[in-house]
Amino acid sequence: MILAKFRKSYCVGLSAILICLIITGCGGTKTTVQEKAVPVKAVKVIQQDVTRASEYAGQVQGKNEVKIQARVSGNIVEKMVSGGDIVKKGQPLFRIDSIQYESTLLSAQAQLVQAEANWENSRIDTERYQNLLNAAAIPEQRLTTQKATERQNEAIVASYHALVKKAQDDVNSTLVVSPVDGRIDVNDVGVGTYVQAGSTTLVTLGALDPVFVQFSMSENEYLSLRQVSQNNLASSGWGEDVMITLSNGEVYPLKGKVTQADRSLANNSGTLTLKASFANPDEILIPGMFARVKIAGVPIKDALLVPQRAVQQVLDKSLVMIVNAENQAEPRPVILGEKVGSYYLVKQGLTVNDTVVVEGLTKVKEGVAIDVTIVTPEELELSVNS
Structure with missing residues (x-):
């Protein structure tokens, strides 16, 4: 019995000694593991004047588009064209019984x-x-x-x-001719149809080069643009370089120009209607097509810009990792504006003195030491141009 108690006490003491040795080490001093700094790339927040590009929903319209109606009543006795044909001004289209x-x-x-x-x-x-x-x-x-x-x-x-x-x-x-150059639609009347003067539409015809792209902007956008030009929008330097993106995502290769602006806002929507003219030599643009209209808007002075790749979305919040004074990663909530090329406009949360992490974000956490390499926007192929 005495021997058993001795063995039990011996084992307990030995375990305590081993635990003490693990904690204190042989020398009896405390040790810490030094974390290695995470390598990242970062850029300075940019401050410069930028021109924000605005986008609008637009639709292609034929220029000089007309509905051709008979000037006399009677039966169509001859049809000289087929739906979809390209016709010239003065070309015969239909003949009415004379x-x-x-x-x-x-x-x-x-x-x-x-x-x-x-x-x-x-x-x-x-x-x-x-x-x-x-x-x-x-x-x-x-x-x-x-x-x-x-x-x-x-x-x-x-x-x-x-x-x-x-x-x-x-x-x-009784001989109906084309009033303009253009292409006729496929919904034309057939031989034998009785047409009424001034009311029956024989066919719709529109020029395909150039064409209009019609779009609308809000009242607030219009008032902002008035700060750019005090003249009529369609006759000022504004709207010289209009770009459109087609429904398949392709950017139309030719730039257009705003040539018409309505004299008043639409009563039902409070928007201003404008038309931009585009050359269409290859007839890519067809009336009725939808397009996204991109047009330079109001210049913003001393705007703060942060690369899009630096922004992380967490739920409904936008965050960036900045490099703090201790060379550690520090999350910073930001309020962003529109995209400008490869950047976001920053409305709130950053200053021109901040540096943001753009590469290595998946490896860093708050308070972690980082090994920062400062890079330029050119090295990252960042641009403020859309």
């Missing part, structure tokens, strides 16, 4: 001939009455009455000239 209009023209011409004959007779009578009056063979009232008859016959001739011209115009209008 029989009734040709008959009207012949009748008007016959009436004109008769009226001219009557006028000629009355003119001869006037000369004869003038001679008789000179010979005191008739009273002056007779000559006055004859002159009135001559003027009346002259007016009748003028009216029949107008009827002949109208009838001739109607005959000519």
Whole structure:
């Protein structure tokens, strides 16, 4: 029994000694493990004047787009084009039955001939009455009455000239021609269709080079742009370099220019409608297509910029890792504005004296020592250009 108690006490003491040795070491002094600094790359926050680019939803429209309607009523008897054809100004498109209009023209011409004959007779009578009056063979009232008859016959001739011209115009209008260069749509009328003058649309036609891209901006955006130019938006230097991105994500290779601005805001939306003109030599842009319009907006003086790659999104917050005075990583919440090229505009949270980590973010934590390599925006291929 005594031997067993001795063995138990011996084991407990030995365990305590071993624990003490592990904690204190052979020399009896405390040791710490020195963490190695994490290598990162960082850049200085940039402060410079920038011009913010604004984007708007736009739609392509044909220039000189018109709905072609018949000037005379009748049945379509001939169709010279097919839907989707490219046509030139003055090119025949449709022919309307002209029989009734040709008959009207012949009748008007016959009436004109008769009226001219009557006028000629009355003119001869006037000369004869003038001679008789000179010979005191008739009273002056007779000559006055004859002159009135001559003027009346002259007016009748003028009216029949107008009827002949109208009838001739109607005959000519039975041949419908293109008023402009462009492409017709596929929803055209067919042969045999009865068309009503001034109401039936035969086909829609629009020029494809150049074209318009129409878009709208809010009232506040318009007021901000007035700070850039005190002149009319469409006639100032603003809007010279307009770019569009097509629905497939491709940037249209040619730049456009704002050429039209509405005179008032739309009543139902409070927006201002503008049109930018784009050259379309390859006919890539088709009326009805949607596009994102990008246009330079209001210059921002002394804007603070931080690289997009430096920003981390945590829930609904935006954070960057800055290099603090102790050369440690320190998270900093920021409020960001729009994207400007490879950067974000910083509204709040940073100063021009701050340095932000752009590479190595996945390896650093708050308070961890970091081995910082300062790099330039050029080395990281960062740009403020969109």
